[in-house]
Amino acid sequence: MKQLAGLDASFLYLETPQMPMHVGALHLLELPAGYDGDYIEDLREHMRARMPLLPALRRRLVAMPLGLSNPGWVDAEPDLEEHIVEIPLPEGSGMAELEAQVGALHPVLLDRSLPLWKFHVFTGLEPSPEGQQRVALYTQLHHAAVDGQAAVALAQVILDLSPEPRPIDAIAARGKKRGQLGTVGMLRAAVSQQWKQTVKLARSLPSAANILGSMAMGYAGGAAAGASIDKLRNLLSDVASQTTAVVRGKTAVSSLGPAPRTRFNVSLSDTRSFSGVTLPLAELNRTRKRHHASVNDAVLFVIGGALRRFLTKHGPLPRKSLIAAVPVSTRAAGDTTSNNQATMTFMSLGTHLGDPSERLAHVMASSKAMKAQMSQLKSLMPTDFPSLGIPWLMQAGAMLYGRAKVAEKLPVVANVVISNVPGPQLPLYLAGAKMLTNYPTSIAVHGLALNVTVQTYNQSLDIGLMACGEAMPETAEFAAYVEAAFMEFQALPVAEVVEAEPAPVVKKAAAKKAPAKKVAAKKMVAKKAPARRRAAAAA
Template sequence: MDHLSGMDAIFLHLEAPEVPMHVGSLMVLNLPEGHDDNFVEVVKRHIQERQHLAPLLTRKLVKMPFDLSDPAWVPDEHIDWDYHVRAITLPKPGSNTQLQALTARLHSSLLDRSRPLWELAVIDGLRSGQVAIYIKVHHSGMDGQAGVALGAALFDTTPQGRKIPKPLPKPAAQGDGVGMAELAASGLKHTAQQYVKLVKMLPDMARVAKSMLVPPRDADGQRDWSLPKNLQLLSPRTPLNKTITNQRAFAARTVPLAEMKYVAKAFGVTVNDVVMAATAGALRRYLKDLNALPEKSLTAGVPVSLREAGDGSANNQVSAVVIPLSTDEADPVKRLHKIRDASILSKGFMGRIKAVIPTDLPVLAAPWVISGLAAMTARAGLYDRLPPFSNVAISNVPGLQQQLYCAGAEVVCNYPVSIAFHGMALNVTVTSYNGRMDYGLIACRRTLPQIHELADFLLDEHRQLLAAAQALNEGAGPAVTRQSQTETRPSEARSDAAATAPRRRPPSKEAANGAASPVSTASVPRSRRSARPKAGKAAAVPAGASAAEAPSAEAAAAA
């Protein structure tokens, strides 16, 4: 029996109908030329032949007696493949707006805990003639190792695929036939092991706590007790920080990875800093339009991996840091530099403590204690009154920089679909894939109905940073940009034109792996376009995407 770690189980215990705790991805694929088979059946056979490569496909949870300990994984010998892999057809005209709305609806429903915790939908009816795949997996089972295994099961690097090794002989199945006494003994043993781990870590945790509370002495033997200038202890309240419903809204957008690297190199920051700066600028504009922009800077909850190099253990090892987004700063470039400084401070802090953050905390009767506290907090409306942990979740998930195929079809794009939570109604996750940076914005629909407007603001912030980087590299003076006065949401007609427009190569040497998307080309001021490379071959983009959209998904690894 494979018990969930304390951190894995938290994703189960905090789940409620309003806050599903699964992660997903949305992919758009080009079918092989001449393909005339039922693609959903092709995908189903593809997964069935590879199910032994990814244990999460064939395992389910079994609860401990009286919920006295965290549940455990057991094999499921009776998988209903027609339930887990299903076909959906979009109504006409089959636009990307419809596809993203469907993704939001699919993402809003809970997974059935009596089955393996994943579902996959093959979606046709796109007016581009392409197909889409949406997959969701519960975060309790989507650890780093499981993500790699799922990617190996779903994807190939050639259309022909690869030879799949035969599965090893299966041991005798335990299934649901495990006796109550055996379950109880296993649960108590697991809880005892968790307490032993915690006791062993206490001395290290105490040393780290002391180093955090007591600053080191300087050369004169004095201690500096003042707080860092860019440290923000509390997050302001915004319309995004309240109790949420189970309704979801989803928006997908794309920015070329080469342009992100170009901006990062020009200003001496990281790609992750650029992601946060663009998101911060979009949130500033959105809240300003609502007359709801706080004077105090918004903050982002940013996941941080606790996994040491070479650690292949199958559990979630992640924490989070809170980083000020400098939304009180009007200038995009100054905001970017402030975010960089805050990120460096947060990374240094996490580097000192991550080795002693426990990932397998024991809690007696954890399932009903934690679930009960979470439900009570939501029903009492405390998320509407207490200061939020952070205002928005932002995550950057590195992906593969090569062309992938699924069941012989070419994966065009790969959009992550993550988790919105009470008190933090918006989650912005971005993943890199084959020269692209694919954004997935998921939010409570009632809290953030204008999610596509926010997503278009995000694109415009990228354009401003790119223009400022080009101006800096061309020696056009200080890299200070003014806020754009007019932003209009790209129309469906413009999207279709963009889908077939030739794409320009990125503005840096690192662009060899992928061409810039049409949206970013349109974003560059005409006076700057001479700095952009020559047009190249267009990559396939599904019809209906806004200038930087192209739905796809990250099934291989979710944050």
């Protein structure tokens, strides 16, 4: 038995019928020409062959005695008849029917007595324009087992680069089998785990203190690390306080303090509305490079523009910018462990700005400022911690939070969750069928009734829009606004946008005045640069 880390287990404790904690995707699949088999059976056989390489799908939960600490994983052979099911749709069904099915199925909780995953195969879809058969697949994986990057790693094992599935080595080992311990053994394991977690947390404290001390020194301009509690408090406030951009000679300051209250900042019902939208990745890259923006900047700009359009129609559009909660991966390169390694930051979307050029500059400045802070702070976010008594507290708190509608009473920290997960750039195949789409289906939580998750796939940007069915039933309309905001992004002229540079962190004694000639040279370069960009754009 292996106990869950604190972050992984929290997704179990926070789960309620109103707040399911599984993630997945909606895939449209095209069957090979002339296919006359049974795709559900073919998929089951395919998954059966891959199971030796999928330990995350071959384990189930076992509770600790009296629920005193985090549950553990034990090996369990999945019954593929239970985990891969067919859902026949009326003949000629399309994307609208598939999206409605995802909205209906997403609130259904996974059975915790089984491995925490399920595949729904939809048949009866309209054929492709060339007449080829199509099916669809909606996957569910509990967030206690995987985060976005871990799900991508699972997909790399399940999917193939050609219609012909690659052979799986017969020597692929399942690893040491984890069985269920007796009550005494589980109590012993729980105490041992608590001790390890406590020691690990204690060992991380000096490093965390050093990081905070260094940041405090930088903030104070070289003052002593313990100069002032107020300065440290100001530092932590600045992590989520403000970003500055210089746009056409004007300074725009956005506060990342309390966000404005919107229709998304409510307690959830047990209904969901879902829609998917695809954007061309090549065109998005061409456009963002003209503006020296990152893919994440472009995504935030497009979603912010769609939110501005949506709230302009359905109202009210707040005078203050909407704030996005943005998950940030802390996973090391090459780490494919099936667990959660992520933290959260906050980004201003500039929705209060009517001029799209100003809004893009606002987003880019907000992104730059937050990245500078997160490079230091993300190492402070623990993914494991002592859990004695935590299951009772978190489960009771989650139920009370929803029933008492606490989300409507607390100050608003963010308005929407926007997540960007890198994915494969080649066409992939599942049990011989070509995967055409990869729309993520993620989690809406109390107080954040809209989740926008983006994943790149095969030169496209596939976007999944998951919302509370009562707070935002109009996800299909919002999808159209995403496409409109993308067209606005494409048409955006290259403007003279200069981001404000952060003040250099130097000790007072080491600070030197730059020679006048160098300053003059920098000013001359700054004046010529926009002209070069305009000439390049015109060419």
